[in-house]
Amino acid sequence: MPLESLLTGDYEVDPTLVYERLRARYGPVAPVDVLGVPVWFVLGYDEVLHIMQNARDAWSKRVDHWRAYAEGGVPADWPLLALLQADNSGFHDGDRHRGLRGAWIAGLRPFQDPGGEQAQRLERAMVRHCDDLVDVMAEAGPTGRADLAGQYSRPFPLLVANHLLGVTIERGEDLLEDQWRLLDGSDSAGAYQRLHAALLDLATAKRQRHGDDLPSYMIEAKPDLTNEELARELMMLSGFLDFTGSLICNVIVEAITNPRLRESLSIGAIEEVVNRVALANPALANLTLRYARMDVKLGRFTIAAGDPVMLSIAGAHADPRFAGAFTSDNIRSTRAHLAWGAGPHRCPSQRLATQMSTIAVRRLLDRFSVLTPTLPVDRLPWRPSPFVRALRSLPVTYEVSTRFSGTLRPARETRGEPSPPAVQDGGDVRPRSGLVTFLHGLRRGQ
Ligand code: HEM
Numbered sequence: 001m002p003l004e005s006l007l008t009g010d011y012e013v014d015p016t017l018v019y020e021r022l023r024a025r026y027g028p029v030a031p032v033d034v035l036g037v038p039v040w041f042v043l044g045y046d047e048v049l050h051i052m053q054n055a056r057d058a059w060s061k062r063v064d065h066w067r068a069y070a071e072g073g074v075p076a077d078w079p080l081l082a083l084l085q086a087d088n089s090g091f092h093d094g095d096r097h098r099g100l101r102g103a104w105i106a107g108l109r110p111f112q113d114p115g116g117e118q119a120q121r122l123e124r125a126m127v128r129h130c131d132d133l134v135d136v137m138a139e140a141g142p143t144g145r146a147d148l149a150g151q152y153s154r155p156f157p158l159l160v161a162n163h164l165l166g167v168t169i170e171r172g173e174d175l176l177e178d179q180w181r182l183l184d185g186s187d188s189a190g191a192y193q194r195l196h197a198a199l200l201d202l203a204t205a206k207r208q209r210h211g212d213d214l215p216s217y218m219i220e221a222k223p224d225l226t227n228e229e230l231a232r233e234l235m236m237l238s239g240f241l242d243f244t245g246s247l248i249c250n251v252i253v254e255a256i257t258n259p260r261l262r263e264s265l266s267i268g269a270i271e272e273v274v275n276r277v278a279l280a281n282p283a284l285a286n287l288t289l290r291y292a293r294m295d296v297k298l299g300r301f302t303i304a305a306g307d308p309v310m311l312s313i314a315g316a317h318a319d320p321r322f323a324g325a326f327t328s329d330n331i332r333s334t335r336a337h338l339a340w341g342a343g344p345h346r347c348p349s350q351r352l353a354t355q356m357s358t359i360a361v362r363r364l365l366d367r368f369s370v371l372t373p374t375l376p377v378d379r380l381p382w383r384p385s386p387f388v389r390a391l392r393s394l395p396v397t398y399e400v401s402t403r404f405s406g407t408l409r410p411a412r413e414t415r416g417e418p419s420p421p422a423v424q425d426g427g428d429v430r431p432r433s434g435l436v437t438f439l440h441g442l443r444r445g446q
Helices: 009-013 015-026 045-053 094-112 117-140 149-153 155-165 169-184 188-208 214-221 227-257 259-263 267-280 313-317 320-327 350-367 433-444
Strands: 029-034 037-042 143-147 286-292 296-298 301-303 308-312 368-373 395-400
Touching: 009 015, 015 029, 015 313, 029 301, 029 308, 037 045, 037 313, 045 308, 045 313, 045 320, 094 117, 094 214, 094 227, 094 350, 117 143, 117 149, 117 155, 117 350, 117 395, 143 149, 149 155, 149 227, 149 350, 155 169, 155 214, 155 227, 155 350, 169 188, 169 227, 188 214, 188 227, 214 227, 227 259, 227 267, 227 350, 227 368, 267 350, 286 313, 308 313, 313 320, 350 368
Parallel strands: 037 308
Antiparallel strands: 029 037, 143 395, 286 308, 296 301, 368 395
């Protein structure tokens, strides 16, 4: 049967229309072509949830369970192959997966424990990073133009990553720039290699000298984790932080284009907007592949053992059997969405990612009294990707809030003078010069 391509121009402009066309033609499971390779695209809510929850028995995440791959039928240069071959927790099953996942859960715990010291330090760091990004955007004056995707929502999680990784600011600059290049597609192969080498060094250093950071906590939780394994796990951070940047950007769009929302944006209200945006426009729209371990009847088809499925979170959320439920007074909660996954691979970092989104949006709205998109929402440019739903840019005009304009710090680096270290609340000393230079680079690259 000739297969429809998933990633067409239509998909880039409005994936929802493509999901609906596939659903109307095939039902909850559609045979599609993803960049030349046949894949079962699962877009029924019940089917996606069922596969996520039954991962251990019927489905595998290991690429060597893919029949076509094992038989040499997947071209070596297929663009998604390197990702699927990655040797990390996202692509393992069973005990290997459980052990690595346990290290993540333990490593993230101190940052996600609301009353804990680490979580509070991280929260203060997040607010500072938001302020740094706003300061650089607003240097042109109290009113002007900015790109909230390139200058705010994408760099913010990378700054948070340095805090999680427990790196010094000098080392952090290189990591930041390479993570940026990796996500941006500019010199991504070189960036991948440098990033991997840097994370291997970091893993080695943290094993010798523990700190209050994610790699040290992961080593503590799983002492038999080798440095190489830890570096491979930490490589996943770039992707996860990219999803977080996309979610933040999608929430900003909602917050600045819905005038009623802006009036009532308390922290609780922003958290609810984050939840609604995660449902209506999930940053991680489709997941990497899973492979059937046996013949399975799904929708109108039988998926043969060894066939790949791509679970579509965005497709599942648009499924009338799920989305239609919200219109009546039934008991299904909007929190039953799948944006964080479900079952044994469910995201262990939901709280942290939600907190990052809430703080980033709240701080932006505090610091700017006016933020107006310069393009209609339906003309905003999206990045082409089978996995993420992320804006390429979010151009706006802004007005700095007078409540905060007095606090803008002058950018000394641009005049050749290094910034003094800034002493922050909580006593953290923060040398800003390298960081601000990096942020200026982003602005020049616009
Ligand atoms: C908006 C941001 C994020 C979204 C939408 C998201 C979503 C998800 C989803 C859907 C999965 C399940 C994938 C699957 O079943 O195939 C997942 C897994 C995972 N996420 Fe997140 N995530 C986000 C941010 C983060 C962050 C910031 C971190 C780490 C700091 C993180 C760490 C992980 C890990 C380690 C896994 C693999 C879990 C496993 O395989 O057991 N995520 N995430």
